[in-house]
Amino acid sequence: MTGDALDYTAEQMHLELTSETRTRLLNAYLTLKPWPDTVAALKKLKAAGVRIITISNFSPTMLRANADNAGISNLFDELLSTEVNGTFKPDPRAYELGMKRLHLRKDEIAFAAFGGWDAYGAKRFGYATVWVNRFNLPTEELGTTADRTATNMDGVIEFVLGAPTLRKW
């Protein structure tokens, strides 16, 4: 999909995309850097006993290469690609992969989305969803909103681990 998008973009922008440049650009997607707050947050979730997976439209190769390059492979229980069953999010079958791999019920899994469309898809599927809207983008006008919107991993931690609960009288 990334290659297709690059080819389309090059054509749209009238760029001559040589084979070498194309390869270099696509290889850049194998060594993406973690956001500054992710490693500490993943460690905190893992320490709390929460299982951590991806549900990503990246290929298994891209998932593994990025995790290895970033040194975060050990923080995941599984790097799950939607290619496993030949689907892509927001196909419900792609989100369902998480339940099947984790052997958990839908309500036992939280989904953290980067894109508003992905938050929509996960919520429509039935996962409790937190939208990590790092770029403060407008909400998709699709009639479904995430359970929680945050701008960083603090919101994910609070959503998954729970916030302080003081009884209100």
Next chain:
Amino acid sequence: MTLRLSSMTIHALFVVLFLLPGHAQAPGTSTPRFKAVAFDYFVILMPTPSCQRLKGHSPERELNLPGPGAVNSLNTVFFARSRTIMKTFSK
């Protein structure tokens, strides 16, 4: 009518209000609300090299692409394609 509370009653109230499990706990000290969390990978990783430009890199210059928009456009198209797929499945 005057309400009088014994020290034992006050102590019991204190326990009920403030010390019972689930009350006034710090984040992460209670049982997690979910057994697992599934991440889209871009929550973890910066989604394109264009984001890394904010960290001082310039993939367009490194790759000799004209203009600053090439990689950003890749990102835009990437998500546009995802959005198209989404609309297909949401019908």
